[in-house]
Amino acid sequence: GNSVTQMEGPVTLSEEAFLTINCTYTATGYPSLFWYVQYPGEGLQLLLKATKADDKGSNKGFEATYRKETTSFHLEKGSVQVSDSAVYFCALRLNQAGTALIFGKGTTLSVSS
Amino acid sequence: NAGVTQTPKFRVLKTGQSMTLLCAQDMNHEYMYWYRQDPGMGLRLIHYSVGEGTTAKGEVPDGYNVSRLKKQNFLLGLESAAPSQTSVYFCASSYPSTSGGEETQYFGPGTRLLVL
Numbered sequence: 001g002n003s004v005t006q007m008e009g010p011v012t013l014s015e016e017a018f019l020t021i022n023c024t025y026t027a028t029g030y031p032s033l034f035w036y037v038q039y040p041g042e043g044l045q046l047l048l049k050a051t052k053a054d055d056k057g058s059n060k061g062f063e064a065t066y067r068k069e070t071t072s073f074h075l076e077k078g079s080v081q082v083s084d085s086a087v088y089f090c091a092l093r094l095n096q097a098g099t100a101l102i103f104g105k106g107t108t109l110s111v112s113s
Numbered sequence: 114n115a116g117v118t119q120t121p122k123f124r125v126l127k128t129g130q131s132m133t134l135l136c137a138q139d140m141n142h143e144y145m146y147w148y149r150q151d152p153g154m155g156l157r158l159i160h161y162s163v164g165e166g167t168t169a170k171g172e173v174p175d176g177y178n179v180s181r182l183k184k185q186n187f188l189l190g191l192e193s194a195a196p197s198q199t200s201v202y203f204c205a206s207s208y209p210s211t212s213g214g215e216e217t218q219y220f221g222p223g224t225r226l227l228v229l
């Protein structure tokens with residue numbers, strides 16, 4: 001079946017540290033891949049996405065590259081800030097209309113100053 | 114443009130009580146979804162709708178019903194609440210893309226439900 005596996009948290013970093021959150025997927029066909037972020041007490045917001053192999057999604061200093069050969073979509077940021085503290089969800093969606101997102105379990109990031 | 118809104122924000126129910134969660138979107142989106150979020154489980158799809166008057170089951174539909182009488186609203190009902198339905202419920206909406214797939218899903222702020 002289709003699934004997403006992301007690294008267990010929590011991830012605790014100091015401000016300006018480098019961030020990597022690993023995400024791998026299993027899917028039939030060629031899914032679109034997403035990273036969503038959930039700040040405390042809020043809903044999910046789309047952080048970035050990639051719709052085909054080798055695409056790189058980027059936003060707010062975060063990047064992730066769609067790697068078909070390793071079925072991965074790892075999230076990276078060169079220098080994290082305290083304001084990046086949140087829960088990050090990797091997700092996939094098959095490219096069929098009306099298809100729901102399949103989420104990983106989420107990774108909590110805590111950044112201290 | 115309010116996006117996706119959900120009411121109520123928080124509710125406490127006793128086992129066996131019923132309630133309806135309302136999701137509303139003002140973006141004229143065709144597709145709407147209800148997810149539940151539980152600790153360590155990520156988000157799981159309960160029901161979804163691809164258009165007014167149509168609904169379909171997701172991954173965890175048992176104990177829930179839905180209705181999409183108007184395009185902008187998607188209601189989630191609990192007929193007889195159980196403690197296992199304690200969760201945070203998120204609604205999302207999106208629309209078809211020109212490439213035949215689907216555009217980004219936009220999420221509401223969530224409804225926190227506690228069933229005692």
